Amino acid sequence: MSLLEIKDLKVLYGKAIALNGMNIQLDSGELVGVVGPNGAGKSTLLRAISGIVDIEGEIWYQGHRIDGTPPHEIIRRGIVHCPERRQIFTEFTVAENLEMGAFLRRDDDAVKKDLSYVYDLFPILSEREAQIAGTLSGGEQQMLAIGRSLMSKPQLLMMDEPSMGLSPMVKNQLADSILDIWKSGITVLVVEQDASLTLELTQRVYILEHGKIGLEGSSKELMDNDEVKRVYFQLG
Secondary structure, three states: OOOEEEEEEEEEEOOEEEEEEEEEEEOOOOEEEEEOOOOOOHHHHHHHHHOOOOOEEEEEEOOEEOOOOOHHHHHHOOEEEEOOOOOOOOOOEHHHHHHHHOOOOOOHHHHHHHHHHHHHHOHHHHHOOOOEHHHOOHHHHHHHHHHHHHOOOOOEEEEEOOOOOOOHHHHHHHHHHHHHHHHOOOEEEEEEOOHHHHHHHOOEEEEEEOOEEEEEEEHHHHHOOHHHHHHHHOOO
16 A cells, blocks of 8 residues: 555646646655656645645545645644745744644654754754754755654655755755655655756656656656756756
């Protein structure tokens, strides 16, 4: 049984079609990427799964249909969305942001364990736990956004453009952290414009074009695909 299955997903913004008949499947333990240009529907896909936009079609998680489920209940079930452009609480401290990630939880001992994991994963956050989040660098803010998401105890972590605006060195550090998260047992869905980073990082990739799946396959297959090379790497 798939961990997540999306069937004939359609999302409208007024009369504009953002997603049009999309089908996606994730198995437990996978690290899967979604790439595509601006306006292809990548962020809308994650919003649809998170329950924050109206949809047509079906979304199944762990064998249960979840479309129409309130967003807070989707988080309780283990689907956590790390949003585009970080959206941290800039006037709160690093520690307060991380505490907000655990707002729905009541397992205090496990929360403390997860906080230790976040600080081990991103030591700079431990050093700056009393610092106001809005004064962090862009890379540190992205680490905080991911850390806050981990505090919600995801089984499926969805990451929207985590490398946006970051230097190549910080992107590589972030990619290593995403691999560590995946190796810890969390299923990861990464949405990115950076096709090179995504294809190197993930096992499988869906390529979105105008709200539909244009191509899909293993990352290695798509890396060797002439059309992907032409469009995304200006090769051939």
